[in-house]
Amino acid sequence: MTFTFISIELQSLRIGASANSTFSGCLRSESSRAFQLPTQLPLASPSLPSSSVSSFALMAEEKKECAFDGEKAAMLVKELRVQFNSGKTRGYDWRIAQLKSISKMVDEREKDIIQALQKDLCKPEFEAFVSEISMIKSSCKLAIQELRHWMKPEKVQTPLTTYPSSAEIVSEPLGVVLVISTWNYPFLLSLDPVIGAIAAGNAVVLKPSEVAPTTSSLLANLLQEYVDNSSVKVIEGAVNETSALLERKWDKIFYTVEGIVMTAAAKHLTPVILELGGKCPTIVDSNINLQVAARRIIAGKWACNNGQTCVAADYVITPKDFAPKLIDALRHELEEFFGKDPMTSKDISSIVNEYHFIRLMKLMEEDGVYDKIVLGGQADVNQLQVTVTHIHLSCSFLLTYFRKIAPTILLDVPDDSHLMTEEIFGPLLPIVTVENVEQSFDLINSKPKPLAAYLFSNNEQLKTKFVNNVSAGGMLVNDTILHLTVPALPFGGVGESGMGCYHGKFSFDSFSQKKSVLYRSFNADSSVRYPPYTSQKLNLLKALMSGSIFRVLLSLIGWSKD
Amino acid sequence: MVEERDSSCLLSELRETFKSGRTRSFEWRKTQLEAMLNMLTHQEHSCFQALDHDLGKTHVESYKDEAETRLLFYPAKAEVIPEPYGLVLIITSWNYPLQLALEPLIGAIAAGNVVVIKPSEIAPATSSFLSKTIPLYLDSTAIKVIEGGSDTTQQLLQHQWDKIFYTGSPRVGKIIMTEAAKHLTPVTLELGGKCPMIFDFPSISSDLKIDMLKRTVRRFYGENLETLKGMTRIVNKFHFDRLRGLLKDPLVANSIVHGGSYDEERLYLKKIVESIEFINSKPKPLALYAFTNDESLKTRIVSETSSGSVTFNDVLIHCLCDGLPFGGVGPSGIGRYHGKYSFETFSHEKAVLRRGFFPDLNARYPPWNTFKLEFCRVGYRFDYIALILLLLGLKSFPKES
Numbered sequence: 007m008t009f010t011f012i013s014i015e016l017q018s019l020r021i022g023a024s025a026n027s028t029f030s031g032c033l034r035s036e037s038s039r040a041f042q043l044p045t046q047l048p049l050a051s052p053s054l055p056s057s058s059v060s061s062f063a064l065m066a067e068e069k070k071e072c073a074f075d076g077e078k079a080a081m082l083v084k085e086l087r088v089q090f091n092s093g094k095t096r097g098y099d100w101r102i103a104q105l106k107s108i109s110k111m112v113d114e115r116e117k118d119i120i121q122a123l124q125k126d127l128c129k130p131e132f133e134a135f136v137s138e139i140s141m142i143k144s145s146c147k148l149a150i151q152e153l154r155h156w157m158k159p160e161k162v163q164t165p166l167t168t169y170p171s172s173a174e175i176v177s178e179p180l181g182v183v184l185v186i187s188t189w190n191y192p193f194l195l196s197l198d199p200v201i202g203a204i205a206a207g208n209a210v211v212l213k214p215s216e217v218a219p220t221t222s223s224l225l226a227n228l229l230q231e232y233v234d235n236s237s238v239k240v241i242e243g244a245v246n247e248t249s250a251l252l253e254r255k256w257d258k259i260f261y262t263v264e265g266i267v268m269t270a271a272a273k274h275l276t277p278v279i280l281e282l283g284g285k286c287p288t289i290v291d292s293n294i295n296l297q298v299a300a301r302r303i304i305a306g307k308w309a310c311n312n313g314q315t316c317v318a319a320d321y322v323i324t325p326k327d328f329a330p331k332l333i334d335a336l337r338h339e340l341e342e343f344f345g346k347d348p349m350t351s352k353d354i355s356s357i358v359n360e361y362h363f364i365r366l367m368k369l370m371e372e373d374g375v376y377d378k379i380v381l382g383g384q385a386d387v388n389q390l391q392v393t394v395t396h397i398h399l400s401c402s403f404l405l406t407y408f409r410k411i412a413p414t415i416l417l418d419v420p421d422d423s424h425l426m427t428e429e430i431f432g433p434l435l436p437i438v439t440v441e442n443v444e445q446s447f448d449l450i451n452s453k454p455k456p457l458a459a460y461l462f463s464n465n466e467q468l469k470t471k472f473v474n475n476v477s478a479g480g481m482l483v484n485d486t487i488l489h490l491t492v493p494a495l496p497f498g499g500v501g502e503s504g505m506g507c508y509h510g511k512f513s514f515d516s517f518s519q520k521k522s523v524l525y526r527s528f529n530a531d532s533s534v535r536y537p538p539y540t541s542q543k544l545n546l547l548k549a550l551m552s553g554s555i556f557r558v559l560l561s562l563i564g565w566s567k568d
Numbered sequence: 569m570v571e572e573r574d575s576s577c578l579l580s581e582l583r584e585t586f587k588s589g590r591t592r593s594f595e596w597r598k599t600q601l602e603a604m605l606n607m608l609t610h611q612e613h614s615c616f617q618a619l620d621h622d623l624g625k626t627h628v629e630s631y632k633d634e635a636e637t638r639l640l641f642y643p644a645k646a647e648v649i650p651e652p653y654g655l656v657l658i659i660t661s662w663n664y665p666l667q668l669a670l671e672p673l674i675g676a677i678a679a680g681n682v683v684v685i686k687p688s689e690i691a692p693a694t695s696s697f698l699s700k701t702i703p704l705y706l707d708s709t710a711i712k713v714i715e716g717g718s719d720t721t722q723q724l725l726q727h728q729w730d731k732i733f734y735t736g737s738p739r740v741g742k743i744i745m746t747e748a749a750k751h752l753t754p755v756t757l758e759l760g761g762k763c764p765m766i767f768d769f770p771s772i773s774s775d776l777k778i779d780m781l782k783r784t785v786r787r788f789y790g791e792n793l794e795t796l797k798g799m800t801r802i803v804n805k806f807h808f809d810r811l812r813g814l815l816k817d818p819l820v821a822n823s824i825v826h827g828g829s830y831d832e833e834r835l836y837l838k839k840i841v842e843s844i845e846f847i848n849s850k851p852k853p854l855a856l857y858a859f860t861n862d863e864s865l866k867t868r869i870v871s872e873t874s875s876g877s878v879t880f881n882d883v884l885i886h887c888l889c890d891g892l893p894f895g896g897v898g899p900s901g902i903g904r905y906h907g908k909y910s911f912e913t914f915s916h917e918k919a920v921l922r923r924g925f926f927p928d929l930n931a932r933y934p935p936w937n938t939f940k941l942e943f944c945r946v947g948y949r950f951d952y953i954a955l956i957l958l959l960l961g962l963k964s965f966p967k968e969s
Binding site: 269 | 945
């Protein structure tokens with residue numbers, strides 16, 4: 007399919023109001039056919055990417071393509087099952103070849119990936135490299151290095167009761183798995199689980215997020231070019247395509263974002279990994295290196311997709327007396343990082359789309375919340391970016407509007423406000439003050455279990471109490487986010503923040519079936535376990551279960567403990 | 569049936585107990601597990617009586633299958649800390665009514681949770697035994713038994729649990745997972761399926777195979793099946809009628825080579841053998857058995873079939889091997905337990921990373937520039953020499969555009 011697209015400039019949108027936009031457009035294609043003018047796109051939909059509300063993209067197709075429906079999904083799964091059943095994906099060679107290809111793909115096409123992330127999220131090059139590209143490279147490298155070791159069966163000790171025998175746990179692929187990804191780290195959160203699924207020997211379907219369409223399209227093209235696409239497929243699309251896929255029976259579903267997929271999975275008893283979110287609390291104690299703490303909080307919040315990160319600090323809890331110092335430190339470091347006017351900084355990502363922009367503005371403008379802003383609060387929907395694209399000898403330009411909200415700090419907003427009850431997923435940081443820092447544990451435990459929890463403190467007792475009394479997917483003391491980069495640590499949620507985990511070997515394990523295998527010999531067959539049952543047999547059995555050789559001997563000569 | 573407000577009260581009490589932190593301590597977990605050992609030792613006779621009433625299990629079979637328990641302990645790793653989920657629901661099945669209640673209970677207690685057990689109503693004597701005896705030995709503010717049928721189960725499933733452990737049929741497993749999905753509750757489902765047995769003795773003719781089976785059955789149970797007490801009853805009329813219906817199917821009836829008779833009063837039955845390609849055409853089973861001395865066939869079976877477990881030259885005994893996880897795959901189940909896997913299945917493995925305030929690398933923070941980017945590139949490659957050169961200003965990097 008070849009296409010050319012042009013997007014048209016619109017009038018600017020007013021914050022909080024629905025836009026009235028008029029536009030017209032024309033389309034050029036290689037075959038110079040005339041096309042129908044587009045109708046107005048719906049506003050404020052969660053799944054619309056940033057460039058589609060204030061502009062539209064028209065795609066001309068050389069041949070008409072049918073929608074991906076239930077029938078196509080059924081055929082897709084059937085085809086993949088044939089591939090899987092052939093045994094091809096189980097072999098070490100196939101798995102290594104795919105992993106090496108992915109590694110090569112990331113090396114060779116780094117620039118394209120960075121550009122795509124720029125287009126979808128206005129993501130700075132540094133962030134794109136550090137938080138997405140390097141993470142995938144490390145993931146691939148680890149899997150390639152360790153795969154042989156991971157694939158080896160694990161020998162297991164056998165008890166006296168099964169003597170003589172040997173036992174092992176064999177890792178085998180589950181079969182055909184589905185990975186549904188999300189938009190905030192669209193490259194990382196698509197490829198990282200796919201790497202795990204391939205390492206475990208499965209056939210995979212990836213459904214990237216339509217909210218990051220450039221990355222979605224790039225992934226589809228790149229994976230087609232680099233990996234074995236008889237067994238690794240990408241299906242692009244939105245709600246309809248996802249629903250069609252979820253109707254099928256999969257051997258595992260990996261889903262980032264919402265939990266509704268578990269209901270669909272239950273129909274087929276499909277195990278799931280759900281990487282969800284939650285409100286990640288950050289406790290800041292007094293008597294710490296405040297400059298370093300402030301920098302690390304900022305690094306894990308606004309320098310990470312402008313707060314649109316599942317493990318970003320959602321809210322801060324600090325003693326009342328300490329709060330002014332913390333706010334000053336944050337103010338100072340924010341200026342160091344993003345300049346006097348953060349809205350003009352190139353190092354801050356934009357809000358992904360109209361829906362999330364309006365959602366965040368509503369959180370900020372709620373009664374009782376807006377007047378608690380101590381820093382920031384600026385918002386801008388008029389940041390225009392022009393991108394020139396060359397496809398198949400034709401040239402076109404893309405005008406994209408990016409929405410930005412400045413790093414915003416609020417102090418002591420009402421506990422029942424939406425800001426304190428919903429996951430923020432944006433650049434707003436409420437600070438909650440407490441009389442003393444130990445009270446923060448009760449506050450955290452009164453909310454659903456988060457994906458991550460952070461503590462900045464030099465008090466060893468407080469650190470121990472924090473780790474023992476707060477339940478979260480993962481925890482980090484004196485930093486934020488970094489625990490994700492340690493492959494030896496499982497990454498996953500608990501309670502409402504998710505179930506299952508991945509990263510490093512945990513990815514391999516999550517996409518494997520751990521099969522128990524027991525080898526018994528025909529020799530030394532004891533009649534004690536067979537009918538007809540007698541009390542002598544019961545005595546001997548009890549002795550065997552006790553594990554005491556002495557008792558076994560006594561039992562054999564007819565002595566009973568009872 | 570438990571009243572709605574009763575179950576809400578019970579669950580509130582359990583949540584309060586969990587919140588108090590008492591169940592997290594090593595001492596509490598150890599005393600509960602020791603109490604359970606005492607319970608089984610002192611109450612062995614009552615256990616046998618209940619199992620005999622429900623299933624006609626002889627005391628030897630009961631001991632062998634149900635009374636074996638092991639104390640569990642698991643050292644916490646430095647960076648991955650297992651913590652209890654919280655409020656756990658265990659729904660058990662009727663075929664091993666004692667073991668399938670107590671084995672997961674051991675795991676749940678060892679992991680520090682508070683627990684509700686809903687025993688199967690199809691084994692009423694065992695259910696009653698558990699309901700009366702557990703409160704006498706274990707901490708009843710943390711461990712409760714709720715008796716009842718499917719209505720009770722439905723009612724319990726409306727509440728929010730931190731983990732649900734279910735043993736039973738795939739049909740009910742789907743219902744449980746659907747209900748659990750509403751609260752994003754993780755589940756372990758120990759289900760079933762058709763567990764195939766491959767019998768490979770190419771040197772022996774198929775006639776002789778059947779004769780060997782017939783001779784062994786007679787040796788175990790005597791000539792007259794109906795009069796010997798050595799075989800468990802079919803649990804109830806529903807399952808008896810179901811199994812009799814399977815036998816009555818004309819295609820099945822024609823392939824019966826031994827027995828096939830049934831006594832509605834006492835409810836006895838027999839088993840059948842399958843092959844490798846046939847196995848893969850069917851849903852993945854909980855267990856696969858193969859009797860063979862052929863090493864290449866063993867390798868083929870392990871690598872070409874998928875099941876919860878494989879046992880060579882024996883049946884069922886893999887359940888006794890605590891080093892091996894016990895669980896299904898696909899329609900035969902989700903998750904696993906036994907031994908340390910029981911502890912893990914009732915724990916959330918929490919990742920904990922501790923850092924100091926030093927060192928603090930400037931390259932991590934905005935404003936970003938090409939130097940910092942090069943620093944990170946080099947750092948991720950663990951190219952320390954290049955890193956030093958970069959810091960000394962002796963390595964070039966792309967300038968800002």
